[in-house]
Amino acid sequence: MRREITGFSNPTVKYLRSLRDKKHRKREKRFLAEGLRLLTDARECGHVPETLVMATGRDPHPLLDELESAVEAAGGEIIETTPDILAKITGKDNPQAVAGVFAEFDTSLTALDRSRSGIWLVAQALRDPGNLGTMLRTGDAVGAGGLILIDDCADPFSVEAVRASMGAIFTQQVAQARWEDFLPWLREGAGQLVAASLRDAVPYRGAPYTAPCFVLVGNESRGLPEDYEMACDLRVTMPMRGRADSLNAAVAGAVLAYEVLDGLEQN
Amino acid sequence: MRREITGFSNPTVKYLRSLRDKKHRKREKRFLAEGLRLLTDARECGHVPETLVMATGRDPHPLLDELESAVEAAGGEIIETTPDILAKITGKDNPQAVAGVFAEFDTSLTALDRSRSGIWLVAQALRDPGNLGTMLRTGDAVGAGGLILIDDCADPFSVEAVRASMGAIFTQQVAQARWEDFLPWLREGAGQLVAASLRDAVPYRGAPYTAPCFVLVGNESRGLPEDYEMACDLRVTMPMRGRADSLNAAVAGAVLAYEVLDGLEQN
Numbered sequence: 001m002r003r004e005i006t007g008f009s010n011p012t013v014k015y016l017r018s019l020r021d022k023k024h025r026k027r028e029k030r031f032l033a034e035g036l037r038l039l040t041d042a043r044e045c046g047h048v049p050e051t052l053v054m055a056t057g058r059d060p061h062p063l064l065d066e067l068e069s070a071v072e073a074a075g076g077e078i079i080e081t082t083p084d085i086l087a088k089i090t091g092k093d094n095p096q097a098v099a100g101v102f103a104e105f106d107t108s109l110t111a112l113d114r115s116r117s118g119i120w121l122v123a124q125a126l127r128d129p130g131n132l133g134t135m136l137r138t139g140d141a142v143g144a145g146g147l148i149l150i151d152d153c154a155d156p157f158s159v160e161a162v163r164a165s166m167g168a169i170f171t172q173q174v175a176q177a178r179w180e181d182f183l184p185w186l187r188e189g190a191g192q193l194v195a196a197s198l199r200d201a202v203p204y205r206g207a208p209y210t211a212p213c214f215v216l217v218g219n220e221s222r223g224l225p226e227d228y229e230m231a232c233d234l235r236v237t238m239p240m241r242g243r244a245d246s247l248n249a250a251v252a253g254a255v256l257a258y259e260v261l262d263g264l265e266q267n
Numbered sequence: 268m269r270r271e272i273t274g275f276s277n278p279t280v281k282y283l284r285s286l287r288d289k290k291h292r293k294r295e296k297r298f299l300a301e302g303l304r305l306l307t308d309a310r311e312c313g314h315v316p317e318t319l320v321m322a323t324g325r326d327p328h329p330l331l332d333e334l335e336s337a338v339e340a341a342g343g344e345i346i347e348t349t350p351d352i353l354a355k356i357t358g359k360d361n362p363q364a365v366a367g368v369f370a371e372f373d374t375s376l377t378a379l380d381r382s383r384s385g386i387w388l389v390a391q392a393l394r395d396p397g398n399l400g401t402m403l404r405t406g407d408a409v410g411a412g413g414l415i416l417i418d419d420c421a422d423p424f425s426v427e428a429v430r431a432s433m434g435a436i437f438t439q440q441v442a443q444a445r446w447e448d449f450l451p452w453l454r455e456g457a458g459q460l461v462a463a464s465l466r467d468a469v470p471y472r473g474a475p476y477t478a479p480c481f482v483l484v485g486n487e488s489r490g491l492p493e494d495y496e497m498a499c500d501l502r503v504t505m506p507m508r509g510r511a512d513s514l515n516a517a518v519a520g521a522v523l524a525y526e527v528l529d530g531l532e533q534n
Contacts, residue, residue: 041510130397134515143508164515171510205529239528241410243308243438247521248401248431254518255525261506262472 002078004056008085016053016089019101022155031157033169034090034099039067041167042100048074049100055083064098071100091159104157107176109148109185116173117145118211118264121253122193124150124179124228125219132156133164134250135217139172140165142257146173148214150182183231186214194260195224196252197235198245204236204256209263217253269345271323275352283320283356286368289422298424300436301357301366303330308434309367310334315341316367322350331365338367358426371424374443376415376452383440384412385478385531388520389460391417391446391495392486399423400431401517402484406439407432409524413440415481417449450498453481461527462491463519464502465512471503471523476530484520 005012018024019032030050033039039049040063052071054064071078081089090097114120121139126132132147132154139147147156154161156174165172177185186193194209195216216232218224223246229235238247238255247255272279285291286299297317300306306316307330319338321331338345354360381387388406393399399414399421406414414423421428423441432439444452453460461476462483483499485491490513496502505514505522514522 045510134518137511137515138518140509140511141505141507141514143506166511166513168509168511238408238525239410240408241528242407242435243312244404244407244433244435246433247408248404248517250515251401251405251518251521254514255522258505258522261508 002080005079005081005085008088012079013081013085013089016099016101020091020159022158025104025155025157029104030101031104031162032099032159033102033162034092034097034159036061036063036098038162038167039098039100042102042170043067043070045170047102047170049076049102051077051079051101053079053081053086053089053099055086055097056080057083067098105174107174109175109177109181112146112148112173112175114145114189114191114212117143118213119144119257119260120146120148120212120214121257122148122150122214122216123153123249123253124216124224126153126217126249127220129154129158129160130164131220131248131250133161135253136165136168136172138250138254138257140168142261144172144257146175148175148177148182150177150179179228192234193232194234194236194256195229195232196238196256197229197232198237199229199235201235201237204238204259207234207236207263209234209260211264213260213264215253215257215260217249220249269347272346272348272352275355279346280348280352280356283366283368287358287426289425292371292422292424296371297368298371298429299366299368299426300429301359301364301426303328303365305429305434306334306365306367309369309437310337312437314369314437316343316369318344318346318368320346320348320353320356320366322353322364323347324350334365372441374441376442376444376448379413379440379442381412381456381458381479384410385480386411386524386527387413387415387479387481388524389415389417389481389483390420390516390520391483391491393420393484393516394487396421396425396427397431398487398515398517400428402520403432403435403439405517405521405524407435409528411439411524413442415442415444415449417444417446446495459501460499461501461503461523462496462499463505463523464496464499465504466493466496466502468502468504471505471526474501474503474530476501476527478531480527480531482520482524482527484516487516
C-alpha cells in the first residue's frame with residue numbers, strides 16, 4: 001500500500017513521531033530505524049519494515065528501489081511525505097532520509113540460542129543508548145551471538161541505540177533480564193561469565209577464556225555490584241597506566257571481547 | 268575573592284553560560300569543567316580553576332574544602348549562587364554540582380614532547396565530542412602521552428568532551444593540527460604511524476609496533492582518507508566477523524592502543 005501524507009497533524013505522522021518516545025514504543029511494540037544504509041542492512045538480514053517513509057522529490061537510488069520492492073512484497077506500507085515532515089519524524093534535517101518502522105524483537109532470555117556463538121556480551125545497568133548501540137556494533141564485529149541487558153538498561157530500540165549500532169540491532173540477538181533470572185539461565189547450560197575487575201583477578205591478556213564466553217560490563221559510573229563480580233567464573237584486570245581507574249563501558253567491553261576472540265581462536 | 272550572585276541576568280552568569288558555546292570559548296580561551304570528581308582530578312594534576320562556582324546550601328565535602336583552598340591560594344575567584352542558576356550554568360539539575368573555569372591549554376604541536384610516552388593517539392576529523400573525550404580517557408588508561416587532533420575535529424574543550432574524558436583532559440596533552448603540518452612534524456623525529464586499514468595490512472595482533480607509536484583513527488563515517496593511510500608506517504587489520512566493516516572510532520582506537528601497549532611491553 002502506498003500513500004502520500006502532506007499534513008503535520010496527520011495521525012500517522014503523530015504515530016511515527018511518537019516512536020521516538022520509549023513509552024509509546026513499548027505500547028506499540030514498534031521502533032524506528034533511519035537511513036538507507038541501516039534499512040538496507042536490515043533488509044539483507046531479513047528484516048523488512050512494516051512501514052517505509054520517504055520524502056517526495058528525493059533522489060532515486062537503486063537500494064531504495066530494492067527496499068520499496070521488499071516492503072511491497074511483504075505487504076507493508078509506503079508513505080511519501082514532504083521533506084519537512086520527514087525531518088520532524090526522523091529528527092534530522094536530511095531530505096534524502098528514509099525511515100522504517102519495525103516490530104520489536106522478542107527479548108526474552110529463552111529466545112537466545114547460546115550455541116550460536118562462542119562470545120556473548122552482557123551489560124548491566126548500561127544507561128547510555130550510545131554505549132548500548134556501540135556494544136551491539138562491537139558484538140557484530142567480534143562475531144558475538146548477541147547482547148544481554150541486565151537490570152535497568154537503556155532501551156535497545158531507542159533511535160540513538162539503533163543508530164549507534166550501525167545495523168547491528170538487526171544482526172545481534174538482544175535479551176533483557178533481571179540478574180536473578182539471568183544467573184540461573186546461564187547456569188542451566190555451558191557458559192563462562194567473565195568481568196573486568198580488581199578483585200582476585202588475573203591479567204586479561206591470555207586469560208583462560210572458554211566458549212561460550214559471556215563478557216560482562218557494568219554501569220557507566222558505578223561499575224558492577226560486588227556480588228555480580230563474585231558470581232563470575234573469571235575476573236580479569238586490564239592495564240590502567242594513568243590516573244583513571246576505569247574505561248568507558250563500551251570501550252572496556254570491546255577491548256575484552258577482542259581479547260576473548262583471540263583467546264578462543266588460539267585454543 | 269569570594270562573592271555571591273543571585274540574579275540570572277548577572278554578567279558573570281552570562282559569561283559562564285556562554286562558555287558552553289564554542290565561539291565564546293575560543294574568544295575567551297577558557298572552558299568549563301563540572302563535577303567535584305573532575306575538578307579534584309584537575310587539582311591533583313596541578314590545574315586549579317580561575318573561577319569556582321558552587322551552590323549555596325550545598326552539603327559540605329572535604330574535597331570541596333580542598334578545592335576552595337586551592338582556588339583561594341591561587342588568587343582565583345569563588346562564586347556562590349543559587350542551585351537554579353548553577354543548574355543553568357552547568358546544564359544539569361544537581362544542586363551539589365560545582366563548576367570551574369579553566370584557561371585552555373596550548374594545543375600547538377610544538378608543545379608536545381614525544382619522548383614523554385611510547386604511545387600517542389591521533390584522531391582525524393573526529394566529530395563526536397563523546398568519542399573525543401572517550402579517546403582521552405583511553406589514552407590516560409594506556410599511559411599515552413596525549414591526543415593529537417588532525418583536521419576538523421570536535422572541540423576538546425567542549426563540556427561533552429571534557430565530561431567524557433573523565434578528567435583525562437587534565438592528564439593528556441592535546442594538540443590540534445592540519446595533516447600537512449602534522450606529517451612533517453612527525454617525520455622530524457622518531458615515530459611510527461599506525462592505522463587500522465584494509466589496504467596492504469598485517470594482522471593487528473602481534474604486529475611490529477615500535478615506540479613512540481602514533482595510533483591513527485579516522486572520521487566516524489568516512490574513516491581515513493586513502494593518502495593518510497598510505498602515509499602510515501604500519502597498516503593493521505582487526506578481525507571483523509560480522510556484517511559491519513568498521514568499529515566505532517573510539518572503540519577501534521582503544522582496541523588498537525591496548526594491543527600496542529602489550530606489544531611495546533613485550534619488546
